[in-house]
Amino acid sequence: MKSYKILVCDDEPAFLDLYDEVLMGAGFAVVKSARGEDCLRLAVEQLPDLILLDVKLPGMSGFETCAALKKGRQTQYIPLIFVTATFQDVADRVSGIEMGADDYITKPFCPDELIVRVKALLRTKELQEKLAREQASKTLLHEEILSLEAQLKDAQLAQSEGARSIIGRNPRMEKIVQLIESIKDTVANVLILGETGTGKGLLAEAIHKTSARKDGPFMKVDCSALTETLLESELFGHEVGAFTGAVKRRQGRFERAHGGTVFLDEIGEIPMDLQAKLLRVVQDNEFERVGGDETIRVDVRIIAATNVVLERAVEQRTFRKDLYYRLNVICIDLPPLRERPEDIPLLVHHFLGKYAQKNSKQIEGVGEDAMRALLDYGWPGNVRELENVIERAVVLCPGRVVTPDLVMLANKPAVSRETSSDRQLKDILADMERDIIEGALKKADGSVDRAAKALGLNRTTLYSKLKKYGIPIP
Numbered sequence: 001m002k003s004y005k006i007l008v009c010d011d012e013p014a015f016l017d018l019y020d021e022v023l024m025g026a027g028f029a030v031v032k033s034a035r036g037e038d039c040l041r042l043a044v045e046q047l048p049d050l051i052l053l054d055v056k057l058p059g060m061s062g063f064e065t066c067a068a069l070k071k072g073r074q075t076q077y078i079p080l081i082f083v084t085a086t087f088q089d090v091a092d093r094v095s096g097i098e099m100g101a102d103d104y105i106t107k108p109f110c111p112d113e114l115i116v117r118v119k120a121l122l123r124t125k126e127l128q129e130k131l132a133r134e135q136a137s138k139t140l141l142h143e144e145i146l147s148l149e150a151q152l153k154d155a156q157l158a159q160s161e162g163a164r165s166i167i168g169r170n171p172r173m174e175k176i177v178q179l180i181e182s183i184k185d186t187v188a189n190v191l192i193l194g195e196t197g198t199g200k201g202l203l204a205e206a207i208h209k210t211s212a213r214k215d216g217p218f219m220k221v222d223c224s225a226l227t228e229t230l231l232e233s234e235l236f237g238h239e240v241g242a243f244t245g246a247v248k249r250r251q252g253r254f255e256r257a258h259g260g261t262v263f264l265d266e267i268g269e270i271p272m273d274l275q276a277k278l279l280r281v282v283q284d285n286e287f288e289r290v291g292g293d294e295t296i297r298v299d300v301r302i303i304a305a306t307n308v309v310l311e312r313a314v315e316q317r318t319f320r321k322d323l324y325y326r327l328n329v330i331c332i333d334l335p336p337l338r339e340r341p342e343d344i345p346l347l348v349h350h351f352l353g354k355y356a357q358k359n360s361k362q363i364e365g366v367g368e369d370a371m372r373a374l375l376d377y378g379w380p381g382n383v384r385e386l387e388n389v390i391e392r393a394v395v396l397c398p399g400r401v402v403t404p405d406l407v408m409l410a411n412k413p414a415v416s417r418e419t420s421s422d423r424q425l426k427d428i429l430a431d432m433e434r435d436i437i438e439g440a441l442k443k444a445d446g447s448v449d450r451a452a453k454a455l456g457l458n459r460t461t462l463y464s465k466l467k468k469y470g471i472p473i474p
């Protein structure tokens with residue numbers, strides 16, 4: 001069973017010890033905090049599966065902490081149970097539940113009751129996630145996917161071209177699309193957050209294409225790809241002789257993006273020294289080229305994206321707070337694919353169409369088993385990984401329907417918040433080895449001899465590996 005992490009917040013050390021004992025005894029991992037402020041920070045840092053929060057706390061009260069948690073983009077969906085002493089009980093209970101708490105326990109509590117409530121809440125959450133997955137898997141049938149797609153197209157008719165490139169029916173994705181539409185006439189800076197492959201780049205382009213400045217330039221800079229000097233010159237340009245090798249004057253991206261949008265990808269990687277210069281452009285729309293005195297003024301919208309927790313970088317003083325606030329006028333948090341399983345069939349269908357056309361292949365759809373495997377998988381690489389899997393399946397597909405062997409994902413279940421780094425390296429390597437062997441066998445039309453040769457293994461070794469991974473011997 002997955003080990004759940006519970007964050008507890010109580011100012012009484014005796015209660016913290018009690019939680020520790022009771023919860024650890026029931027197999028949970030426990031993170032402790034004595035103040036609301038600490039609870040908030042730990043909730044962001046550790047992303048617990050559930051929070052137990054005392055109402056009476058020194059400093060920030062339990063209710064204030066709850067309100068802040070429910071506002072936090074990463075913390076709002078974490079189930080929360082309030083715990084309090086009996087006085088004021090009913091009134092507290094009502095306000096607690098109104099604030100979005102899921103349950104309420106009164107002190108002193110019986111340890112068994114605590115465990116039952118915690119387990120019940122975790123189970124409800126799991127059931128909800130499972131339900132969403134099942135709901136999604138009900139759309140397995142080809143016609144149903146087509147009808148979903150038609151619905152999506154209908155919904156998209158009213159949308160602009162930019163927003164239409166984003167596929168998704170999950171409510172959080174629909175909200176994001178609505179948001180792009182609603183900010184199209186503003187120049188507000190946008191900060192896009194999300195794990196790798198969730199579509200940050202696609203969204204940035206969609207925002208630009210939807211906006212009133214869509215006919216202006218869209219300039220993307222990957223802040224992680226260049227050294228500090230090169231990045232500075234890339235962003236702001238340089239004059240002749242600004243540094244060794246600067247033989248010609250060059251305009252930077254900000255200058256060339258005048259009237260359009262600059263997309264700063266991986267903004268978390270931008271060095272401290274450059275952050276000051278960037279802040280000036282963000283605040284005053286002006287800068288100087290490297291090695292130059294002339295002040296250049298530009299009109300640009302800035303979209304920044306990152307997959308690191310910027311709040312933490314701000315706390316650790318590796319990212320300027322003032323810059324963070326200036327960039328973060330509108331914040332869009334792209335949910336990972338495992339939290340929007342209902343989008344999987346639509347994305348699969350979209351990528352099937354795209355790659356079938358590209359490879360001139362006739363493919364009708366994905367078989368039910370294959371779709372189930374796709375829905376059950378955790379997608380640590382998100383939409384990009386799904387796109388790669390479908391591209392490979394299309395290329396390898398001998399018939400008109402994609403079968404489970406073509407998607408090769410079995411044994412990699414969707415466990416919420418499990419990332420590849422949580423898995424043991426040897427398991428990851430074993431998965432990769434199995435995939436490679438299956439791929440080689442397929443390529444060799446099932447001939448063990450030829451597959452062994454292609455893999456540089458002798459037959460006996462390959463046979464023992466087939467046995468180890470339970471791959472049927474052709």
Ligand SMILES: Nc1ncnc2c1ncn2[C@@H]1O[C@H](COP(=O)(O)OP(=O)(O)OP(=O)(O)O)[C@@H](O)[C@H]1O
Binds near residue numbers: 194
């Ligand atoms: N909702 C979506 N609809 C259609 N295609 C999508 C969607 N989300 C992502 N994609 C596609 O998935 C691929 C990965 O997306 P993108 O490069 O935008 O991710 P990212 O978040 O910028 O990743 P990284 O953090 O690794 O830079 C792209 O080919 C993109 O077009």
Ligand SMILES: [Mg+2]
Binds near residue numbers: 200201
């Ligand atoms: Mg990207």
